[in-house]
Amino acid sequence: MDPVLIVKALILGVVEGLTEFLPISSTGHLIITEQLLDFNDDKAKAFAIFIQLGAILAVCWEYRARLAAAVGGLASDPKQQRFVRNVLMAFVPAAGLGFLLGKHIKAYLFHPIPVATAFIVGGVIILWLERRRPRVRVEQVDQMGLADAIKVGFAQCLALIPGTSRSGATIIGGMWFGLSRRAATEFSFFLAIPTLTAAGLYDLYKHRDVLSQDDLVLFAIGFVAAFVSAIIAVRGLIRYVAHHDFTVFAWYRIVFGLLVLVTDWTGLVRWAAD
Numbered sequence: 001m002d003p004v005l006i007v008k009a010l011i012l013g014v015v016e017g018l019t020e021f022l023p024i025s026s027t028g029h030l031i032i033t034e035q036l037l038d039f040n041d042d043k044a045k046a047f048a049i050f051i052q053l054g055a056i057l058a059v060c061w062e063y064r065a066r067l068a069a070a071v072g073g074l075a076s077d078p079k080q081q082r083f084v085r086n087v088l089m090a091f092v093p094a095a096g097l098g099f100l101l102g103k104h105i106k107a108y109l110f111h112p113i114p115v116a117t118a119f120i121v122g123g124v125i126i127l128w129l130e131r132r133r134p135r136v137r138v139e140q141v142d143q144m145g146l147a148d149a150i151k152v153g154f155a156q157c158l159a160l161i162p163g164t165s166r167s168g169a170t171i172i173g174g175m176w177f178g179l180s181r182r183a184a185t186e187f188s189f190f191l192a193i194p195t196l197t198a199a200g201l202y203d204l205y206k207h208r209d210v211l212s213q214d215d216l217v218l219f220a221i222g223f224v225a226a227f228v229s230a231i232i233a234v235r236g237l238i239r240y241v242a243h244h245d246f247t248v249f250a251w252y253r254i255v256f257g258l259l260v261l262v263t264d265w266t267g268l269v270r271w272a273a274d
Contacts (some may be wrong), residue, residue: 002084005131007094009218013051018233020055020196021189023168023249024256028115031162032260035112043138043215046207049200049218054226056196059189061227062234064106067193079142083190086144090153090187091194097157098199112260112271118163119257126250129172137178139141141187144179150175152187156195163257172246181241189234197244 015033019026030048034040039047058069073080109115138144155173159166167188174184204211263269 005218006221007099008039009047009222011037012039012048013054013222014057014229016048016051016222017058017226017229017231018231019054020052021059021167021192021234021237023122023165023171023246024253025115025163025165025168026052026055026117027110028119028163028165031110031115032112032271036269042207043209046204046210047215047222049203049207049220051222051226052196052200054223055230056193056200058230059234062231063146063189082144086149086187087190087194087239088144089146090149090156090191092196093150093153094156095198098160101160105160105162113264114161115163116257116260116264118161119253119260122164122168123250123253123257124173126168126246126253129176130245130247130250134176134178136180138183139180141183141190144183144187146173148177148179149187152179152184152191154222155200156191166195168249168272181245182238185241190269 011035012030015029016026019029031040034044034048070080070083074084136147151175152170155168155176156170158164158169158173170188170191171181171184174187175181179187260269260271264271
């Protein structure tokens with residue numbers, strides 16, 4: 001196998017894993033990284049979808065006890081029934097809107113300049129929210145009601161715009177609606193499981209014609225890289241939110257977005273428009 005492709009797979013896997021659950025947009029980072037690596041054909045798109053499943057597996061592994069309790073208590077435990085109901089109801093808005101608008105969004109917004117703009121706007125919103133400090137009503141995920149879950153679900157719809165960040169939209173949205181920083185972060189992890197799994201499997205099905213057995217090793221490398229780096233990111237984020245706010249991520253988004261726009265404006269990097 002081409003060693004250059006192996007390196008590209010490793011880089012993209014690490015980028016996916018590190019950014020999927022941080023409020024900085026994995027999709028935005030992948031779009032930009034793919035262009036920088038000249039790895040953005042149809043097979044590369046299928047690769048990006050597949051390695052996302054590695055990041056999802058990392059969350060399932062980290063919260064395996066919590067998920068096992070939910071499955072085991074689904075038939076008789078009201079607490080677990082409420083948890084599963086909340087996750088599924090929060091999943092519905094973005095799933096429906098994504099199905100209706102996904103093709104148009106990918107056609108017009110899955111490019112570096114719109115992504116960079118969304119990075120900056122998202123960063124400004126995070127700074128604004130951190131200054132307002134909304135009152136906390138819900139300290140833990142298990143205290144969430146159905147209305148809380150549905151509100152977060154609609155916030156997740158904003159993540160259909162690449163560069164917005166699915167985790168950023170759900171975490172910041174959750175905090176705005178009264179969830180504690182930790183509750184919003186953990187619910188974002190749980191909500192990622194049905195959201196990204198459904199989207200990933202659907203997109204892989206649509207790209208099935210470009211897949212072959214020759215790609216197994218390359219895809220496996222990216223999958224494992226995303227899995228390992230996502231575990232590191234999830235553990236690190238949970239420790240981080242216990243003592244810090246999201247200001248550092250806001251400034252990172254703003255600087256990163258400005259860097260892309262400035263390099264395009266100066267001609268240092270010719271970001272593709274299509």
